[in-house]
Amino acid sequence: MFDQPESFVTSDGRTIGGVMMEMKNITLRFGGVVAIQDISFDIREGEIRAIIGPNGAGKSSMLNVISGFYNPQEGEVWYKGERRPSMKPFEVARQGIARTFQNIALFEGMSVLDNVMTGRLNHMKAGILSQAFWYGSAQREETENREVVERVLDFLEIQHIRKTPVSRLPYGLKKRVELARALAADPKILLLDEPMAGMNVEEKEDMSRFILDVNDEFGTTIALIEHDMSVVMDISDRVVVMDYGKKIGDGTPKDVRSNQAVIDAYLGVAHD
Amino acid sequence: MFPDQFLFGVEVMLNGLMAGVLYALVALGFVLIFKASGIFNYAQGVMALFGALTLVGIMDGQVPFAHLINSVFGTDVHHFGWHVPAFLSILLVMVVMVGLAWCVQHFIFRHLVGQEPIILFMATIGLAYFMEGFGDMMWNSEIKKLDIGIPQGGSMWIEEATSFLGGTNFYGFFIDKLEIVASLVAIVLVIVLVAFAQYTKQGRAMRAVADDHQAALSVGISLSFIWVLVWSLAGFVALVAGIMWGAKSGVQFSLSLIALKALPVLMLGGFTSIPGAIVGGLIVGVGEKLFEFLIGAPFLGGATENWFAYMLALVFLVFRPQGLFGEKIIERV
Numbered sequence: 001m002f003d004q005p006e007s008f009v010t011s012d013g014r015t016i017g018g019v020m021m022e023m024k025n026i027t028l029r030f031g032g033v034v035a036i037q038d039i040s041f042d043i044r045e046g047e048i049r050a051i052i053g054p055n056g057a058g059k060s061s062m063l064n065v066i067s068g069f070y071n072p073q074e075g076e077v078w079y080k081g082e083r084r085p086s087m088k089p090f091e092v093a094r095q096g097i098a099r100t101f102q103n104i105a106l107f108e109g110m111s112v113l114d115n116v117m118t119g120r121l122n123h124m125k126a127g128i129l130s131q132a133f134w135y136g137s138a139q140r141e142e143t144e145n146r147e148v149v150e151r152v153l154d155f156l157e158i159q160h161i162r163k164t165p166v167s168r169l170p171y172g173l174k175k176r177v178e179l180a181r182a183l184a185a186d187p188k189i190l191l192l193d194e195p196m197a198g199m200n201v202e203e204k205e206d207m208s209r210f211i212l213d214v215n216d217e218f219g220t221t222i223a224l225i226e227h228d229m230s231v232v233m234d235i236s237d238r239v240v241v242m243d244y245g246k247k248i249g250d251g252t253p254k255d256v257r258s259n260q261a262v263i264d265a266y267l268g269v270a271h272d
Numbered sequence: 273m274f275p276d277q278f279l280f281g282v283e284v285m286l287n288g289l290m291a292g293v294l295y296a297l298v299a300l301g302f303v304l305i306f307k308a309s310g311i312f313n314y315a316q317g318v319m320a321l322f323g324a325l326t327l328v329g330i331m332d333g334q335v336p337f338a339h340l341i342n343s344v345f346g347t348d349v350h351h352f353g354w355h356v357p358a359f360l361s362i363l364l365v366m367v368v369m370v371g372l373a374w375c376v377q378h379f380i381f382r383h384l385v386g387q388e389p390i391i392l393f394m395a396t397i398g399l400a401y402f403m404e405g406f407g408d409m410m411w412n413s414e415i416k417k418l419d420i421g422i423p424q425g426g427s428m429w430i431e432e433a434t435s436f437l438g439g440t441n442f443y444g445f446f447i448d449k450l451e452i453v454a455s456l457v458a459i460v461l462v463i464v465l466v467a468f469a470q471y472t473k474q475g476r477a478m479r480a481v482a483d484d485h486q487a488a489l490s491v492g493i494s495l496s497f498i499w500v501l502v503w504s505l506a507g508f509v510a511l512v513a514g515i516m517w518g519a520k521s522g523v524q525f526s527l528s529l530i531a532l533k534a535l536p537v538l539m540l541g542g543f544t545s546i547p548g549a550i551v552g553g554l555i556v557g558v559g560e561k562l563f564e565f566l567i568g569a570p571f572l573g574g575a576t577e578n579w580f581a582y583m584l585a586l587v588f589l590v591f592r593p594q595g596l597f598g599e600k601i602i603e604r605v
Binding site: 089090091099101105107108109117121124 | 471472473476477479480482483484486487488489490491492493494495
């Protein structure tokens with residue numbers, strides 16, 4: 001199904017569209033260290049795309065390339081059919097690519113509600129004067145954005161902690177608030193950096209459910225990174241497997257699971 | 273009736289409050305920049321001076337760089353011969369302050385992203401001396417009178433209304449009208465700033481940047497825009513402080529030294545707290561005047577105002593290093 005360029009409907013009734021983002025021959029180096037070596041893959045509209053690999057495989061670097069935190073030395077990033085010039089992270093975010101971080105980057109001093117509201121910043125267009133006197137577009141915008149945020153809070157079941165300062169929340173909830181903030185931006189592509197890292201089984205199940213629900217409900221394209229293979233296989237449509245900065249597998253979870261190179265990378269292989 | 277001595281004490285305290293407002297204003301400028309970018313801006317006081325100098329220059333129609341122009345072209349120009357109304361001049365200086373903020377970001381701090389705090393601090397020292405020299409070259413170094421129409425002199429109304437409190441030797445509280453205006457302006461300024469930070473898109477982005485740079489980037493906030501914004505705001509605050517200070521004691525280069533008084537204020541209030549800057553400023557203002565009145569002048573030979581604030585800051589550093597309102601410093605081991 002994924003080999004056809006046009007959109008199609010999956011067995012569970014979701015629509016997968018054409019290619020939304022394409023990485024072409026990306027190479028990223030830090031000094032002499034090659035973090036990513038000549039990797040190409042694409043992300044299609046509406047799918048859940050996972051990037052997996054053992055620690056140090058270059059997954060996070062890849063996510064940072066997509067979100068503009070790193071600029072690769074070689075290769076091209078194509079987004080919505082256009083080549084993306086080298087961009088700053090905030091410019092990438094303004095193009096509709098939202099992300100979360102492995103080591104949670106929330107605004108610790110603000111409440112949950114304020115944190116999630118920052119996700120709406122790029123949807124606010126009212127001028128400073130209009131905001132100052134609280135009339136017309138500013139007032140309308142604030143109300144609209146507030147509604148979106150409340151829906152997201154509701155959806156992720158964190159309504160009850162909306163006024164709580166983020167610094168007081170436990171780890172699992174912080175992860176969810178971060179997801180809420182990214183989701184509030186109404187992103188075209190949602191990038192999740194190890195959304196389940198450091199979670200217990202129950203929290204992992206919750207997070208998996210939310211990721212599936214977000215994709216299902218809003219049709220959001222999701223690219224996520226995980227090193228826990230089992231969770232990823234259950235929720236993603238297609239998987240890129242990385243090891244030592246190289247791509248060693250790419251395909252549906254079923255394909256990838258039976259790929260010998262992937263099995264070797266994960267289980268280790270005897271060198272003789 | 274109250275004893276005269278007590279009433280004089282109250283008057284000293286009131287005057288201390290008024291002086292404290294100005295300290296608070298300068299400290300506020302520090303806090304704005306420090307919160308958003310981690311830069312301790314040594315040049316805050318010079319910004320106040322520069323703002324006041326530019327204001328006088330524009331109002332009086334001074335030719336900028338007159339000395340330079342005259343020595344290069346052999347001319348003898350000093351004034352354009354016009355006077356610009358105060359209100360319009362203030363607006364123009366605000367534009368200049370925004371321009372200054374942009375230059376500071378574009379030519380200095382853009383190149384120092386990710387550097388150690390001490391490097392950033394050194395850069396602001398360089399900036400301070402550059403601006404002092406530049407201001408001197410642009411508007412020359414005479415002491416200038418700044419009159420934007422703020423009433424001055426003791427308020428007769430307050431004196432008359434309060435004279436009944438004491439005996440025959442007490443003529444009522446002497447409070448300078450200028451200082452009353454300064455306090456009102458400062459209060460309005462703080463309210464506007466807080467409302468801006470809380471309720472506008474840019475303010476929200478500003479708070480986000482102050483909290484976490486990486487997270488701010490990921491929601492699409494341009495750090496350099498926010499930095500220009502906070503330097504502009506700090507510039508406006510400096511301008512207000514510069515106008516008040518300049519109206520009181522003339523625009524002179526010692527104005528930049530008030531920045532140093534803001535240091536103990538920050539030690540008291542905490543470097544990251546806007547209410548802290550205000551309360552700290554008031555405490556220092558009242559504290560140094562009262563100390564001089566009660567202990568300094570009678571027992572220590574006076575002139576304690578020069579060092580009292582620093583002593584107070586030292587005590588705070590020992591017993592409460594994060595200041596009154598600063599976040600508690602917890603180091604995870």
